Amino acid sequence: AQSVTQLGSHVSVSEGALVLLRCNYSSSVPPYLFWYVQYPNQGLQLLLKYTSAATLVKGINGFEAEFKKSETSFHLTKPSAHMSDAAEYFCAVRGGSGNTGKLIFGQGTTLQVKP
Amino acid sequence: ETGVTQTPRHLVMGMTNKKSLKCEQHLGHNAMYWYKQSAKKPLELMFVYNFKEQTENNSVPSRFSPECPNSSHLFLHLHTLQPEDSALYLCASSPVDADTQYFGPGTRLTVL
Numbered sequence: 001a002q003s004v005t006q007l008g009s010h011v012s013v014s015e016g017a018l019v020l021l022r023c024n025y026s027s028s029v030p031p032y033l034f035w036y037v038q039y040p041n042q043g044l045q046l047l048l049k050y051t052s053a054a055t056l057v058k059g060i061n062g063f064e065a066e067f068k069k070s071e072t073s074f075h076l077t078k079p080s081a082h083m084s085d086a087a088e089y090f091c092a093v094r095g096g097s098g099n100t101g102k103l104i105f106g107q108g109t110t111l112q113v114k115p
Numbered sequence: 116e117t118g119v120t121q122t123p124r125h126l127v128m129g130m131t132n133k134k135s136l137k138c139e140q141h142l143g144h145n146a147m148y149w150y151k152q153s154a155k156k157p158l159e160l161m162f163v164y165n166f167k168e169q170t171e172n173n174s175v176p177s178r179f180s181p182e183c184p185n186s187s188h189l190f191l192h193l194h195t196l197q198p199e200d201s202a203l204y205l206c207a208s209s210p211v212d213a214d215t216q217y218f219g220p221g222t223r224l225t226v227l
Contacts, residue, residue: 004157032214043119043205043218051214090158094214102171103216105158
């Protein structure tokens with residue numbers, strides 16, 4: 001079985017500061033891991049994904065995440081926050097057997113960016 | 116129009132009403148999904164359809180009835196809902212066996 005834990009339901013940073021959103025996973029098989037972003041009144045948009053290739057994954061809008069098997073983590077970072085980054089962020093692991101595409105989501109982290 | 120669209124965007128209904136949510140994807144995908152997003156809870160997968168066939172029902176109450184007439188359209192029929200069913204309902208699509216799902220903007224449902 002797979003599960004995801006996002007540490008911190010709310011994160012607040014100043015504009016220009018480092019963004020760090022934490023995600024730990026549990027998986028009985030090699031995981032595929034994802035970060036999605038949800039802006040107000042919108043659906044989820046894929047930021048980046050790890051699918052067993054390079055452990056450092058670069059995504060859209062300057063975000064990146066590093067897969068660390070020893071720590072079962074897939075934290076999301078961005079060197080310098082913009083006001084437009086304010087949104088809710090979801091970490092997800094692909095669960096189910098074979099290639100079912102079933103995603104297991106964390107509870108989400110709301111990112112606030114202060115001017 | 117491209118991507119995944121959902122209608123209506125907002126819906127208010129009484130517990131005795133019957134209504135339907137519609138999802139349409141213009142991406143040529145063959146898998147479609149319904150998710151429920153409630154406040155303070157993780158997204159919950161409700162149903163999965165591959166090539167119009169339901170492949171997953173995640174113990175969803177029978178007051179929610181999905182329908183997938185073709186690979187581009189997905190419906191969620193609602194009847195005798197409860198106030199706790201109020202949530203954002205998200206539709207997604209993907210190629211079958213693909214690792215990335217594409218989400219619509221959701222329907223905000225309020226049950227009075």
